[in-house]
Amino acid sequence: MKKNEIEKKTEELLVPIAEANGVTIYDVEYVKEAGEWYLRAYIDREGGVDINKCVDVSHALSDALDADDFIEDAYTLEVSSPGLGRQLKKDRHFANSIGQNVEFKLFKARDGVKEFAGTLKSFDSDSVTVTINDKDENFLRKEISVIKLALDF
Template identity: 85%
Template structure:
């Protein structure tokens, strides 16, 4: 397990009871380096969405827990937020909760000259994702997908 994965896993373990105590659930945790700075991002959600006060409460509690466990060596910025309307689907639980919803996906390499697709998420397994596009089921290899997210419908 990489250092990044280890930090994300440990943070999610700390975050889960904090989220539950605040009436929300963990959507995702990511530890990323952007422009030379480290960010620990915790995404929380609940039916109907989360508000700023829930994010603040979870952020304070998580920050305190991280200070106690102190398993991250480098300086980082902690961010707690909603995953947003166009949330990325990364984990099996994200896919499972999104069956039947419209998604947009981008591939690392074009398929028949096309890298971007939109349709309805039909199914998934450990290695593939099936999306219905214009009444045709298209199956994509998960490791070939750079991003898959819920489509924004205005």
């Protein structure tokens, strides 16, 4: 089974668990790091999630994954909040972040610059518009290596 299929099937299993626990699914990722596989579920809710909610969701998801048993590799399951500097990957992430400050890096420099910060103005399937120094700048999504909410202290 491919990575994106594992992520999709895990998210399907997670939907009723999230609803029962009063949380939303932010993201699910299946990644290999230092030779080990990790299945990560990021959950959220208004006001944030605490460790107890992560534990509750983790136990329920672990049971569902064990019952379905569709992942061939050995992996570590992690359930957590997406954090303050959360990455924007899916359309729903972008939609929920309109008007917020973002930081992002490009794969290739634009006019000698690879890192940018500004306010997320809009997006579509191909591009992202960010207001930088009172000027709207358009970037292709395929140009962006990572985009996340900026941490304001």
